[in-house]
Amino acid sequence: MSLFELVFISVSLAMDAFTVSMMYGMTIHYWTCFRRFFIAFYFGFFQALMPFCGYYFGRIFSGYIRGIDHYIAFIFLMVIGIHMIRDAGEDETLDNSLHLFDLTILAFATSIDAFAVGMTFAFFDVPVVRSSLIIGSVTSFLCFMALKIGQYLGQRFQSKAMFIGGITLMIMALKILIEHMN
Numbered sequence: 001m002s003l004f005e006l007v008f009i010s011v012s013l014a015m016d017a018f019t020v021s022m023m024y025g026m027t028i029h030y031w032t033c034f035r036r037f038f039i040a041f042y043f044g045f046f047q048a049l050m051p052f053c054g055y056y057f058g059r060i061f062s063g064y065i066r067g068i069d070h071y072i073a074f075i076f077l078m079v080i081g082i083h084m085i086r087d088a089g090e091d092e093t094l095d096n097s098l099h100l101f102d103l104t105i106l107a108f109a110t111s112i113d114a115f116a117v118g119m120t121f122a123f124f125d126v127p128v129v130r131s132s133l134i135i136g137s138v139t140s141f142l143c144f145m146a147l148k149i150g151q152y153l154g155q156r157f158q159s160k161a162m163f164i165g166g167i168t169l170m171i172m173a174l175k176i177l178i179e180h181m182n
Contacts, residue, residue: 001126003134010047010138013117016110016172017043021143023168024103025150039103040144046107047114048136054118055128072112074177079105081169106169 024039025031114135121128 001124001131006131006134007138009117010135011142013047013111013114013135014043014139014142016113017047017107017139018142018146019168019172020106020110021146022150022153023164025147025152026154026164028151028154031147031151036144036147039147040140042103043107043110043143044136044138044140046111047139048132050111050114051118051121051135052128052132054115055122055126055132057119071177072109074173078170078173081166081173085163085166085170 021039021043028035117135118128118132121131
């Protein structure tokens with residue numbers, strides 16, 4: 001697999017995490033460089049870890065995971081999206097905190113496709129360490145940029161940011177489910 005192909009796959013895999021990072025950028029007011037780096041790194045770490053795991057478990061679990069990965073992502077994203085919409089209706093001020101549990105669920109849910117890609121890497125003899133590092137790096141970079149874009153948008157739409165983020169996650173969940181129904 002060429003570097004160009006791998007970067008293209010990395011960008012494609014990072015789009016869900018990019019969207020979620022933009023949502024985080026819209027909802028968190030107080031930003032430090034460390035907080036932006038941590039969120040971007042966290043999403044990149046999961047995106048790098050999942051193809052690595054998928055590669056090693058690919059031959060054993062490919063039939064099982066391929067059948068349910070979209071349901072897992074759908075449930076996680078819908079639950080977080082509904083939670084955000086409910087929170088948006090309760091409070092006019094946005095939550096400035098960073099909840100590691102929510103971040104972990106989102107990082108996991110947005111990287112399930114990377115697990116499936118890792119399983120295919122096993123069948124095509126793709127160098128998994130190099131590939132995982134590139135996927136994680138591209139995701140981290142894009143998420144870092146998305147956080148800044150989201151912060152810019154969030155300052156303009158403060159009262160609606162949590163609602164918009166929740167709707168976005170629910171749309172992503174439905175998109176994942178519909179894509180895998182075909």
